[in-house]
Amino acid sequence: MKTEMTMETAAQQNIEFTPKKKKINKNTWQLYSLAAIPIILVFIFCYLPMFGVVIAFKNYKYNLGIWGSEWVGFDNFKFFTHSTDFIRLVRNTVGMNALFIVFGIASSVLVAIFLYDLKSRNATKVYQTILITPHFMSWVIVAYIAYAFLNPQYGLINSIVTSFGGSAKDWYGDPKYWPVILTICNIWKHVGMDCVVYYAALMGMDHSLVEAARIDGANKKDIIIHIIVPTLVPLITILTILKIGNIFRGDFGLFYQVPRNIGKLYATTDVIDTYVFRAMRVIGDMSMSSAVGFLQSVVGMILVIITNKVTKMIDPERGLF
C-alpha cells in the first residue's frame, strides 16, 4: 500500500514534471524568437556599417569595391588633420555647440522659473503649448522662416532696418552674423521642450520651503537665489555634462538647412557633419568623408564614456549606463 502510494505520487509528479519542464523550454525559446528580428535589424543597420570603416584606411573606388580598393593606411587622416578645414570644423562644431549649451540652458532655466512663478494654471498651459510648438517643426520649415526674416532683398529685418534709415545687410553673404543667427534659431526651436525638465524639477520641489521663506520675509530675489537655483543646480550640471559628451556632433539639420548650404558662410556654419555629407555627396571623396566620420565617432565615443563616468560620480541615478 505504502509503496503503491509512493509510486503513484512519483508517477503523478513525473507526469506533472515533464510537461512543466517542456513548457519552460518552450517559453524561453519564445523569448528568444521575440528578440530575434530586432537583433538582426540592429546587426544589419548598425553593426554591418561598422566594418565599413575600413574605407577610411583605403583609397575607395566604386569599381573596385570596399575590399578591392587600395590600402593607404592613415593617409586620409593625415591629409585631413593637416588641412585648414580641420581647425575650422573643430572650431565651428565645438564652438557652436558651446554657445548652444550656455545660452540654451540659460534660457530654458529662465523660462522654467517664470513658468513656475505663474499662478494661473490655465495660462501656464497655454504658454507652454505655444513655446513647445517649434519643436514639432522640421529644420526645413525653420529655414523658410529664417529666410523670410533674412532675405536680403525682401526680408522683414532689412525692411524694418531700412525704414528706420539703416542700411540693408546681406545676411546670407557674411559669415560673421551666423553664430548669433544659428544660436537664436536653436533656442527658438528647443527652449519650450528643454524647459520642461527644469519645470518638472521645480514642480517636484518641496513647496513648504518657499512658503517658510516667504513668512520669514524673503523676497522674490532671495527665493530665486537661495531656493530655486540650488534646486536646479544638480540638474543643470548633469545635463551640461551630458551635452558636453556630444559636443563633437553637430545638428546636421540646423547647420545644413538654415544657412542653406551657402559656400560663403562655411567659415562659421560648416561643422563636421555637414562636411562629411559634402565630402561624400558633392566632392565624392568617400574615403576622406569616411575618415572624418570615423574620427568624429571615436572622439565622440571617448567623450561620452568620460562624461558618463563623471555624471555617475555626481549622481549615480543619472548615468546612461
Next chain:
Amino acid sequence: MNKRELGGQIALNIVFIILSALIIVPFLLLVAVSITAESDITKYGYQLIPHNLDFSAYMYIFKTPKMILDAYKITFAFSVVKMVLAVLLMSMIAYPLTKREFKGKSAISFYLYFTMLFGGGLVPTYILITQYLHLKNSFWVYVLPGMISPWYVFMIRTFFQGLPYEISEAALIDGADEYQIFARIIIPLSKPVLATVALFMFLGMWNDWNTSMLYITEEHLYSLQYMLQRIMENINMLKEMQKQGVMLTGAIDVPSETMRMAMAVVVAGPALIVFPFFQKYFVKGLTVGSVKG
C-alpha cells in the same frame, strides 16, 4: 493676492505674451507673405500685414496638387508603417530583457547600447544601403534603417519592469505562453509608454528630409519636407536663370516668392494644428526619468 503680487503676475504675463509672440509671429510671417500680392513684395518686401490680399499662390499650388498629394501620401504612409513596426519590434526586444530566464540579457543590452556610442558613419551606411541592400528609391529605405532605437528600447523596458509581476505569473500558471502574455497582458498594459514612443517616432519621420536627400531621386517618392527643401532650391535656380537673361516660358507669371511661402504653409499647417494636441505625451516622454542600459 496683494497688490505687489498682482503686479508681479501682470509683469510675468507680459513677459510670456512677448515670448509667445516671438514664437507665433514667425509663423504668421509665412502666412502673411503667402497671401500677399506678388507685386507688393517686389515693392515693399515681405510684410506682416499685406497691403493687398492675393490668394493666387494657393491657386497655383492647388491647380496642380499632384506633387503635394504624392508627398503627403508617401510621408504619411512611411511614418505610420515605421511607427507601428518600430513600436512592435522595440517592445519585442524590450520584453525578453525584463525576464530572469532570458540568458545573455546584459550582453544583448550592451549590444544595443554600443550602437548609441559608436557607429560606422555616413559613408559605410550609404554604401550598404545603396550597393548591398539596393534600397535606393525604395519605400523601405524610410522604414528599415533606424527602426530600433536603443534609447526607446530601454525606455520601454523600464516601463515593462514597473508592471506588477503577479499578473504575468498568474497567466503563466493558467497555462499562457510567453507570446500570449506579451500580446494580451504586457502590450495592453503599456499603452502610455508605447503611445509616447509611437509619437516620437511619428514626429521624427514626419519631419524627415535626410533620407530623401540621400537615397531618393524619383520625385514621386520625395518626403514632404524634402519636397519643400527642393522648392527652395529650385526657385533659386529659376531666378538665377532669369537674371542671366534666359527667360523661361511661363515662368515670369508664376508668383514665385509668395508661392514658396504658401508651400511652407501647406506643409507646416497640418502639423502645427495636430501635434500640439499630443503635447502631453511628448512632455511625458521627457520626464519619464532615468533610463538605464
